[in-house]
Amino acid sequence: xxxxxxxxxxxxxxxxxxxxxxxxxxxxxxxxxxxxxxxxxxxxxxxxxxxxxxxxxxxxxxxxxxxxxxxxxxx
Numbered sequence: 849x850x851x852x853x854x855x856x857x858x859x860x861x862x863x864x865x866x867x868x869x870x871x872x873x874x875x876x877x878x879x880x881x882x883x884x885x886x887x888x889x890x891x892x893x894x895x896x897x898x899x900x901x902x903x904x905x906x907x908x909x910x911x912x913x914x915x916x917x918x919x920x921x922x923x
Contacts, residue, residue, distance in 0.1 A: 849913040855882040861913070868909055871895050 854861045862877050865887070871894040880886045884906070891902035 849910055851884050851910065854910065854913070858882060864913065865909075869895060 865877055865880075866872060866874070869891065872890060876890050876894065880890070888899065888902045888906060891897050891905060892899060895902070895905075897905065
């Protein structure tokens, strides 16, 4: 799943982010507001990661998420 898909499914993804990184509070996750850089910063701050490992962890998380189904309207 790419970041645009995560933003588009933010309600569900917020829960998944909290499950993945329990160090993040509800307020932390709410403050992200769909900003990828903000999440990387929080991973650095709250989880004690440097930027490279925080980016890698986020990329692995995103790759592990299934993309939502795409519905095509039939004519």
